Amino acid sequence: MANPKLEVRLQPIMLAYLSDLAAIGYGRGKTGVARRFIENAVTQALETQIIPKRNVSEFGGEEESEDAD
Numbered sequence: 001m002a003n004p005k006l007e008v009r010l011q012p013i014m015l016a017y018l019s020d021l022a023a024i025g026y027g028r029g030k031t032g033v034a035r036r037f038i039e040n041a042v043t044q045a046l047e048t049q050i051i052p053k054r055n056v057s058e059f060g061g062e063e064e065s066e067d068a069d
Contacts, residue, residue: 015030018030018033
């Protein structure tokens with residue numbers, strides 16, 4: 001099952017910056033760069049406890065084992 005799409009409107013200069021970052025390999029295309037920024041921001045918010053951590057099993061995922069190699 002695919003993830004639902006999120007529509008975002010950005011100023012043209014922001015789209016240009018995303019293209020610049022994609023060109024240097026920061027992500028795969030503008031969408032990949034945006035995804036990386038979002039994932040990094042959420043991770044930081046979790047680490048600083050701005051938002052509570054959710055259980056991945058609520059979203060159809062499996063908990064990662066700390067013993068997995």
